[in-house]
Amino acid sequence: MMSQAKSANASKRPLTYQEVWGRIGIYTFLGLLALFFLLPLYVMLVTSFKSMDEVRLGLIFSLPQHFSLDAWVKAWTSACTGLDCTGLQVGFGNSVKILVPSVVFSILFGALNGYALSFWKVKGANVLFACLLLGSFVPYQVFIYPLVRFYAQTGIYGSLPAIVITHIIFGMPVMTLLFRNYYSGLPVELFKAARIDGAGFWKIFISIVLPMSVPIAIVAVIMQVTAIWNDFLLGLVFAGRDNLPMTVQLNNIVNTTTGERAYNVNMAATVLTSLVPLTVYLVSGRWFVRGIASGAVKG
């Protein structure tokens, strides 16, 4: 790219005056924006390491004078939801329980739909897909009541399957879009060759298409982990009492409006709750860009 060509030259000859200023400009721009983006995280972290006495001083940007992990311990082990004072740890387990099957199945369905849509001729499939895409613009709230009634009738209301199915339903538009676009970038000859080799629908999907989906699957995992882990509303409504996700507990801790607000515990709880998607981003951020570049959004 231009920049690479530029820097290749740069290594051979000294930078011109203009180029030096250009580099300074670039780093200043990126640096300032990085500060802006990091500000909230900074506030969350320093607050979570303060004691309540320090929080009451109201200096949210100052570093903690007495570094303390108490808020974190409290958020994890003993923050209360009503009479239940076991912190976020229970919700963490529940969130994982919801997350894993929801992510796996929503991605599998997305891949399957994308594959069937882009390689197989199914009459009316594109119309269905268009409806699905439009559906993704409708606020969740509209779906909740009928889904409650539906689950109630099938007898799975308030259970793990209910919340997993719900996540599959709401993840389907974007997941299908993602995989469909990725697959339309693959050569159709591959599919033809496999057909001649005698592979059927499932064999092609499992042996050829799925192994080629790694880049886009990473994008899908990142998006779904973020969406499902951060969900509060659906978890609260559908998961049932025994499976309430971590975000519901976070809400209970943060949104309790009586008594003094333990901002340090709130912030620790917030960071703790965001830890899973954050980790996923940190670990696989580079593949995210690569995955998208691999054709996820070629349209």
Add this chain to the structure above:
Amino acid sequence: MGAELSRHVKRNLVAYIALLPMAIVVIFAYLGTMAWSVRLSFSSSKLLPRYDFVGADQYLTLFDTPRWLTSLGNLAVIAFFFLLICFLLGTLLAIFIDQNVRAESLFRTVFLYPYAMSFVVAGLIWQWILNPDLGIQHTMHGFGFTDFVLDWVVNSEMVLYAVILATVWHGAGLVMALILAGLRGVDTEIWRATRIDGIPAWRVYVSIVLPMLRPMIITSLVLLSISIVKMYDVVVAMTNGGPGTASEVPAKFIMDNLFERANIGLATAASTVMLVTVLLVMAPVIYSQYFRKSGRAS
């Protein structure tokens, strides 16, 4: 024709079966609930659904409700600025990061991490930072700059921009990732050609590269638009619609009427209006972007 159709179905039977879950989801979960919600918008439902028919009463009430009209206006303002700023900022970030900078992955992570946080967190933390009693203004006053004013969250005139700030912080990284991915896919020969022609870099981006990234741009706009239409959590966490009704949004109006105010009829009328609006705005976009090209042979 009939025989041919059945032969076609038979040959592709497995594909039909495989798409069955999607068909069920679309027909029941999406179309079904939409139809149900449209139906209820013509009823007098309050806390629980009722299946009577009251004509367009709910719609008349809806468009006679100042808060709903405010919500729609706010959504338009948010949509415009959020899309514009998110897009410009995300694109600039991507272009700058693409200049072969050191610590590229660090910058990328910094700009992308807010997307991993929930909207609730985004709203809460920015509410806190912008709160005049606690955040930046308070700190500046502490330094002696007592004339410094940053009161967006408590100022009816500016509160929408506070919401936009928080959402831009949340979403700009996604645009950056998408555009960056697009830039990485641009043919190097294009850069060589423009250098030979002596075209300045900014011109190349504006006139040549960005038009090439059209699919990326559309996808990022579609993803951002989805979050605009559904915008709820961030507003609740940040301003709860206030001061007054200055930062109300349609999804919150629907939610409040659905649950807090036990007014399903009005809520479904509002969501029907949203649905039709989305349909009118998004259908052409979705069609031109994803369906214009004829399907491929298989």
Add this chain to the structure above:
Amino acid sequence: MSSVSLQNLEISYGNVAIVKSLDLTIQDGEFLVLLGPSGCGKSTLLSAIGGLVDVSGGRILFNDKDVTWADPKDRGIGMVFQSYALYPTMSVERNLSFGLRIAGIDRATIDKKVKWAAELLQITHLLDRKPSALSGGQRQRVAIGRALVRDADIFLFDEPLSNLDAKLRAELRLEIKKLHKTLKSTMIYVTHDQIEALTLADRIAVMKDGIIQQLDTPLNVYNKPANEFVGSFLGSPAMNKVEGQLVADGDRLVFTAGDFRLDASHYPFAQKVEGGRKAVLGLRPEHILPAKGDAQAIEGKVSLIEPMGSSILAWSNFDGVSLSHLVGQDDGCEADRTFPVTIDVQKASFFDVETGWRL
């Protein structure tokens, strides 16, 4: 081994007819080339033969057995694609054996067949590699190998050499020809490259707009093009075309275009042609020969010469008609000079002005 018969075949996408009521019979062991410009429907037709595209009318018979709606895997075919279409996540060995494994064939047989195909194509040393680690030529060999191991009766080639450079293309062309000689299978080969068509084919089917224009041996297609399209599509340098009139001069027919005249009385007309008929003269450059003192020689003024290595292509003006013709390096043809030639009217073609069909 197998013969292929297409009867009244129709293929369409939506409302667009790609192939229109096509009849074609390919003999057992024949090498048939489908030749035509891109978009003429030849690849679609090949896909239909392979069962990869649903036909909208007509029948496909293999050895008199109706396979119109049979699954691709049940047709006994092997297919090679322009883009190689190798499975990127599998090694060469697994690429070759994939079909056999699906068919549930035992390990020993698979190994034997893979070994045989790999040796035949000289890719034994590549078996453990992934396709991404192969060169273009190697990939295409693997793709051919994948068709080979299937014991196919019919091989379908979809522009298999188009993505290769000229040298490799010639090399693999020869390889395919040898393969056909060894295997004696029926092969159907789609290309837009006339050299491939002429060198490989037993018969060539020239297609345009979903219709076969001519189906004949390479020599006949080249020398006696059935219409103007076939005449100009084949041959490099391209055929000269002159629009004019056939007029009766006594009992002879003479082609005239302005001052240009050519005696057509020795031309083997396929039908009775009356004088005064408008016609297009098709004349290949190599059929306009340097005159060696013949009485019938005509003189042209050379305007431009293009050296082509073994010979020279000259552009000359003959009585107001510009024609390209081949001359030898030593024939002393130079620009801005005159040069005498004779025209072999027996090897020329006349086409109807309206329909373009050969007269």
Add this chain to the structure above:
Amino acid sequence: MIGMKQMVAVSAIAIAAATGVAKAEEPLKAEVIHWWTSGGESAAIKVFADAFNAAGGEWVDNAVAGGSAARSAAINRIVGGDPSTAALFNTSRQYHEIIGEGLLNDIDEVATKNNWDKVLPEPIAKAVKVDGKYYAAPVNIHMPLWIWYSNAALSKAGVEKPPETMDEFFAALDKLKAAGITPLALGGQRWQENSLFSAMLTNVGGGELWKSVYGDKDEAAIRSPEFRKVIETFISLKPYVDQASPGRNWNDTTALLIKDEAGFQVMGDWAKGEFKQANKEIGKDYGCIPGLRPDSPYVLGGDVFVFPKTDDAEQVKAQQLLVETMTSPDVQVKFNNLKGSIPIRADVDMSSLDACAQLGMKIMSDPARQAPDASQMMEESVYGSVQDIVTELWNTPMTVDQAVERFEKALKG
């Protein structure tokens, strides 16, 4: 999952059948959905839980922060056919439609036994009684319109004694403003602005206007000069509120009084909890004013538990045991002391209640001053529109005429 559930159910029956009497000794399980998640609230609900457990039950706690989140969770589970044993609602019309659908069990049996007709204040009884049957168990009475003040702030501004009339109130506000203290602490959230307006309606307009505007939705009352005066007074309070008010939580607002940075706050009696937690004493550090006219109405809000329909005899038993324990006098006193509210029945020992609560109990004993909360007098959708008007009135330059017109439209709607 379904399979699992059935398996469990089947095996439970099998065990019960095998052991015979074992089932009778099982504690009555009761799952309770509520939104009391803060420290003080948790302590309060623990009183219920302990009492219920002591009476042979097993309290299963299901707390969801946020009233509307908890209520919609409860309603969703009711229509989803998987209801909890009991669910918390406000003393309002929130649950009346569910009763209409036949989705709640009545608790008439316990109510009759305990003579609720006599014991409960009329507005409360009215709120929980539908078609002659009791459908909800009230557990506390909140007066949402107390006026709190900081003693230190007042004396610093030279206010001699807490105001007893509107005029004195405004005089005090002016003095506070002159002294550089925020005169009126307000959390700029819809419901808090609305409390302030209600306080003006009850104190400027009086009990009759309160009932005729919000209760009877009387056109003449809405258009009356008295109601206009209420609106004007409300608007005239704007200059006394600090700039950082919008969006502030009520407890952060109370903290301004605790820190003596503000003079007054209109807030429910739950604010006592904040003062208490900050080790402030009634009388010494802060005080409570029930109203700014001698006959100011005492607005009765509060919380109730409802009991979703179930055919399970064990569950019905659990529900009745819940009602019984939660409304018993001892538990009432203990609970309300922690909750900051006052007991639902007058036949309790008041001695352990704090000064403000005792004052409240005294006023409430006069039926003429009892007034139902606004949410009990209109449907939630109407009340929602009213709240929208109030918040816009506060935050935009709406004229009195426009306000009157909109009130009329919303209330008559």
